[in-house]
Amino acid sequence: MAVCARLCGVGQARGCRRRQQRRGPAGAAAADSEPDSDPEEERIEAGAPAARCSLLELPPELLVEIFASLPGTDLPSLAQVCTKFRRILHTDTIWRRRCREEYGVCENLRKLEITGVSCRDVYAKLLHRYRHILGLWQPDIGPYGGLLNVVVDGLFIIGWMYLPPHDPHVDDPMRFRPLFRIHLTERSAATVECMYGHRGPHHGHVQIVKRDEFSTKCSQTDHHRMSGGRQEEFRTWLREEWGRTLEDIFHEHMQELILMKFIYTSQYDNCLTYRRIYLPPRRPDDLIAPGLFKGTYGSHGLEIVMLSFHGPRARGTKVTGDPNIPAGQQTVEADLTRRIWLPEAESLRDFGELSRLVLEAREQLHQEPPQEEPAPGPAQPPLEPPAPGDGGEPQEGGGVPAASQPPPESAQPFVLPAGVSSRNEDYPRTCRMCFYGTGLIAGHGFTSPERTPGVFILFDDDRFGFIWLELKSFSLYSRVKAAFQNADAPSPEAFDEMLKSLQALTS
Incomplete structure (x- = not known):
């Protein structure tokens, strides 16, 4: 369309030039003396087909802006249209905007250029690939369950295990610790690391079983062990999870704590399955907002x-x-x-x-x-x-x-x-x-x-x-x-x- 062509910066439509040629010099001079009229309206009145403006005629910088506003899932199909589109879709500006708008990545993605990782790699090989594990999950740990929140954190995908505050302080904030993280290496390959234990990140594995279920497995469970053996592990766990020493609660909860600790630890030493959970929807007449609560038992x-x-x-x-x-x-x-x-x-x-x-x-x-x-x-x-x-x-x-x-x-x-x-x-x-x-x-x-x-x-x-x-x-x-x-x-x-x-x- 002529109006579209002018707005896009392509120039005057070919239909307008052809009409001036038909008029000749006299007709063109007369047209110059007439008030300006919309060529598109003239063609519609005359019943002539409207001239089409092809995306291929737009300048590359305008195509970059258009493509950057599309969902990232649509861009692979767009790359198959022609060589020009495929070349433009290698522009990192497009993928930087997709990372920010779809996954909330607020990091300065320009720093990635130093490591040789592109925003396109971050989107395709990290964020889009593992998008199905973002959200809330419940681990299958016997009767104990749990709450895992998988989020995009900077240039990482991190699984945070949320733990209640120490008994009986229900109004205190939740505690949380990382269980695994996924990020890109310099080779632009996604790497999964297990964060459980006290010896730092080590190799792990994440498998998406289906849309609402995935599993994790640690490949180096020796990193979960402490030099002092099981007794040191148990005392450390009591201090971290309960905020108390072994002597403080020996007579109160000993049998239950031993069972809980070793079931919990053995699950993380092996393959662990997570099932998706949702926050409850809110309706106008609910007494209070539904959601998650910490309670004493x-x-x-x-x-x-x-x-x-x-x-x-x-x-x-x-x-x-x-x-x-x-x-x-x-x-x-x-x-x-x-x-x-x-x-x-x-x-x-x-x-x-x-x-x-x-x-x-x-x-x-x-x-x-x-x-x-x-x-x-x-x-x-x-x-x-x-x-x-x-x-x-x-x-x-x-x-x-x-x-x-x-x-x-x-x-x-x-x-x-x-x-x-x-x-x-x-x-x-x-x-x-x-x-x-x-x-x-x-x-x-x-x-x-x-x-x-x-x-x-x-x-x-x-x-x-x-x-x-x-x-x-x-x-x-x-x-x-x-x-x-x-x-x-x-x-x-x-x-x-x-x-x-x-x-x-x-x-």
Whole structure:
């Protein structure tokens, strides 16, 4: 088109010159005296075909700008069009922009010229090749699970293992350590290095099994060993993982720690498989933003739980687990239609009063006809408190007289009942809402699992808790505030399928 040709800098369209030749000198002079008109409009009115502007006629610098704006996955096909395109696609400016926009590489990629590695190599042999392992993963480590975050970090792809803070400090930030890294060598070949152990990076291997599963293997497991043998390894692990010495916890957790340490170490000495996990999608009516939380689990220390909302229910799924309740299991569930109205703080100190409210809610739930699992969608609104003048009778979920109940949006005092154990005494003293819920308990080895009643307590946007009625214990959960990339579920259905597959692996 003539207009396109002028904008692209190719010059006046050939159709315009041919029209001037037909007019002759007199016609051309007359045309010069006429007001300017759009040649494209004239051709459309005359029914003549529009002249086409070929990309081949554009200057190379303009083609570089156009190609740099295309997805990197489309550029190989573009290189097959002609020799000119293939030659232009060797321009590093194109691939530098693709590395930055698609993978967030903010390093000064010009430094690569010193090592002889091009941005095109970084994109094709590193970023694009290993794109399927970016995101969140759960390692298959027996009942313990874990949380691995694979990210682009500078000119590396690094797998960071995220670990909860030391027990019982749930509000402390997560700890993390590198397990492997992938980068390009001077020969422009991708190299995988295992980072586990105390002797520095060493040779490893990454194999992409399928889109949502990959495995790692260390080729030099002797680098995992310490000169002092297993005893030194065990003491070092206790200091790093628990922040305590062997003598401090000898009588408290010895048998469990020995089992955990050597299962954990032996897995890293061999091939380890990872399965993709997604962050839960958020819906407009969710009580708080779903996500990952750190929680206390008695003598098992802190574990990572994924809070998600499913219609009128909130569910906590274990990302890390223990010998009793393995990773992947649904540890707590709250019925958001069964709000529990707590009594005043002094009355709440009586465990019997709290137990009565919870058991009443369970009895009412059992008396109702069973309902089908609701389809994914907004949560149903919680029950409102009884209105003044109704005689103060408890409504569904139990409660106390209306005169002593706070408005639904206001914070109410909270205190743990006498006799309820908690590893963290620094829990919030006010809460926003409470709901009837159930918690999963089981014997060692996930034997005789059963769901028992309890109270799901929403403190604020970043903390919730659960009182296990049968165990008379309290778990406090605090949000993991790390920013995770490439972790969003492609759809709510994909997230639900992921939860089912995690639970099926440990059932």
